[in-house]
Amino acid sequence: MSNLFFTYIPGTSLIHRLDPRTKIISVMIASMIIFKLASFAEMALIGAVFLILSLVSSIPFKVSMAAVKPMIVFLVIIFLMQLFLTEGTALFSLSGFSATREGLHIGLLLTVKFVYLLLFASLLTATTAPSMLTAGIERMLRPLPLKKAGISSFDLATMMSLSIHFFPLLYEHLWHLKDAQMSRGLDPGRSPFKTVYSLSVPMMRTAFRSAEEVSFAMESRCYQGICRTSLFDPRMQRRDFAALSAFVVVMWVILFFA
Amino acid sequence: MPIDVKGVSFSYNTGTTLEKVALENINLSIGKGEFILIGGEIGSGKSTLIRHFNGLLKPSTGQVIVDGMPAHEKHVKTKVGILFQFPQNQLFAKTVYEDVAFGPSNFGIKGKQLDKRVIHALQLAGVREELYDRSPFTLSGGEMRLVAIAGVLAMQPDYLLLDEPLSGLDPENKNSLLLLLKTLHSQGISVVIVSHRIADMLFLADRVFLMQDGRVSFKGKPDDYIYSTSSPLPDITSLMKDLRQKGIDVRDDVFSIEDAFDEITRVQKERMVR
Numbered sequence: 001m002s003n004l005f006f007t008y009i010p011g012t013s014l015i016h017r018l019d020p021r022t023k024i025i026s027v028m029i030a031s032m033i034i035f036k037l038a039s040f041a042e043m044a045l046i047g048a049v050f051l052i053l054s055l056v057s058s059i060p061f062k063v064s065m066a067a068v069k070p071m072i073v074f075l076v077i078i079f080l081m082q083l084f085l086t087e088g089t090a091l092f093s094l095s096g097f098s099a100t101r102e103g104l105h106i107g108l109l110l111t112v113k114f115v116y117l118l119l120f121a122s123l124l125t126a127t128t129a130p131s132m133l134t135a136g137i138e139r140m141l142r143p144l145p146l147k148k149a150g151i152s153s154f155d156l157a158t159m160m161s162l163s164i165h166f167f168p169l170l171y172e173h174l175w176h177l178k179d180a181q182m183s184r185g186l187d188p189g190r191s192p193f194k195t196v197y198s199l200s201v202p203m204m205r206t207a208f209r210s211a212e213e214v215s216f217a218m219e220s221r222c223y224q225g226i227c228r229t230s231l232f233d234p235r236m237q238r239r240d241f242a243a244l245s246a247f248v249v250v251m252w253v254i255l256f257f258a
Numbered sequence: 259m260p261i262d263v264k265g266v267s268f269s270y271n272t273g274t275t276l277e278k279v280a281l282e283n284i285n286l287s288i289g290k291g292e293f294i295l296i297g298g299e300i301g302s303g304k305s306t307l308i309r310h311f312n313g314l315l316k317p318s319t320g321q322v323i324v325d326g327m328p329a330h331e332k333h334v335k336t337k338v339g340i341l342f343q344f345p346q347n348q349l350f351a352k353t354v355y356e357d358v359a360f361g362p363s364n365f366g367i368k369g370k371q372l373d374k375r376v377i378h379a380l381q382l383a384g385v386r387e388e389l390y391d392r393s394p395f396t397l398s399g400g401e402m403r404l405v406a407i408a409g410v411l412a413m414q415p416d417y418l419l420l421d422e423p424l425s426g427l428d429p430e431n432k433n434s435l436l437l438l439l440k441t442l443h444s445q446g447i448s449v450v451i452v453s454h455r456i457a458d459m460l461f462l463a464d465r466v467f468l469m470q471d472g473r474v475s476f477k478g479k480p481d482d483y484i485y486s487t488s489s490p491l492p493d494i495t496s497l498m499k500d501l502r503q504k505g506i507d508v509r510d511d512v513f514s515i516e517d518a519f520d521e522i523t524r525v526q527k528e529r530m531v532r
Contacts, residue, residue: 180348183340185364201350
């Protein structure tokens with residue numbers, strides 16, 4: 001399939017070999033820092049960090065861009081909202097709304113922030129196999145008192161890994177469906193409403209049907225959700241602690257000195 | 259005017275470690291009114307190839323020309339209709355009638371002409387009249403497939419491409435679909451069937467292409483296909499071979515049940531004379 005949207009790209013780089021928890025925590029830290037930053041100079045530094053990580057992981061830039069591309073509509077809306085709805089010195093006005101200098105500044109900054117979030121997240125999913133990602137999240141959730149909410153970290157992990165496994169299948173299905181409807185003359189660029197309608201109705205049917213089939217298959221294999229083991233047990237090693245501390249230091253330096 | 263495929267190569271996910279070459283330097287031509295079978299194992303590139311015929315995929319190198327036009331022009335989709343695998347999954351409209359009308363109305367056909375086309379396609383596909391106003395989701399699997407076929411026929415394509423059309427059909431439905439394809443072919447429509455199991459359709463075909471690892475490994479007439487490749491024989495041909503081995507003097511280059519019937523009755527008559 002021609003789908004690079006948050007896919008795993010197998011590799012052997014240092015970043016590929018890190019424990020999933022190291023990468024998840026790093027992405028969480030990066031997200032927090034990115035939202036604290038308020039100047040373009042700092043943003044440029046974060047950009048440099050991303051470039052270095054992306055070079056080390058040898059993930060082609062194309063893969064990261066594939067995570068941003070489908071979101072462009074939202075990014076543009078976010079930018080325009082900030083541009084027109086922030087008060088300040090007017091730059092120009094458009095049918096009653098005036099774009100402001102402050103709006104431009106905040107809008108650009110916020111848009112860049114969202115792009116960075118997507119880029120870092122894509123780096124995580126591109127370098128971590130879905131099963132490892134689930135195992136990592138499951139381990140991180142284990143200490144939480146989820147039992148009281150009537151759910152276990154195993155249940156959550158199963159749900160997550162099922163969604164991750166089914167995402168490519170549903171995507172493939174969508175791809176087939178789009179081909180079928182486009183062969184019947186559907187033009188997504190020209191008639192967006194018809195496109196959404198003629199794709200979403202059959203997709204819903206398929207999604208529910210396959211969910212039902214999977215639950216039957218799991219039940220007939222006596223799935224209980226009591227204990228879950230994974231084939232690859234993630235284990236934090238020395239290089240994980242080293243990488244994590246290095247990342248924290250870099251982020252801290254950017255936050256306080258740049 | 260034909261579909262001309264000239265030096266077409268295609269890869270998925272170019273530039274990443276997941277890059278996969280699906281087609282390599284394909285050259286072939288499909289004439290008007292021909293009946294073509296494209297065989298090959300799963301993953302040999304058959305489905306990728308037919309997606310080039312109406313411009314769903316654009317070749318990485320080379321070009322596909324349909325009746326003198328590049329295949330990615332929108333108008334080509336009215337000439338080349340594709341029925342995908344499990345076509346019953348593509349139904350979405352409120353009624354059977356509306357779903358079949360989806361294709362032609364996308365090309366601006368309206369009113370009386372649209373009605374004529376839809377009814378004609380539904381009749382051709384053999385959808386019973388009392389189903390026209392029903393929701394497609396209340397139909398049985400077999401009926402849904404007929405509606406999907408009508409949906410493609412309503413576009414009145416010059417070339418009809420079918421991807422694994424027989425999978426999941428019972429023998430009776432298989433035969434009626436093949437009969438329909440034979441009728442369409444006799445009306446001058448080119449029919450192209452893509453399947454990993456083409457042996458039992460050989461009697462219909464003018465020409466056969468075999469795909470292997472993204473290349474065309476065989477091009478030719480059905481009988482050459484039988485003798486020059488190690489592909490499985492049609493059931494009826496192996497039956498005739500068995501008869502020959504048992505000492506009954508029938509010809510074994512027979513691909514259709516009708517021909518086999520004629521051949522066996524001929525031999526039987528000869529025996530009676532003796």
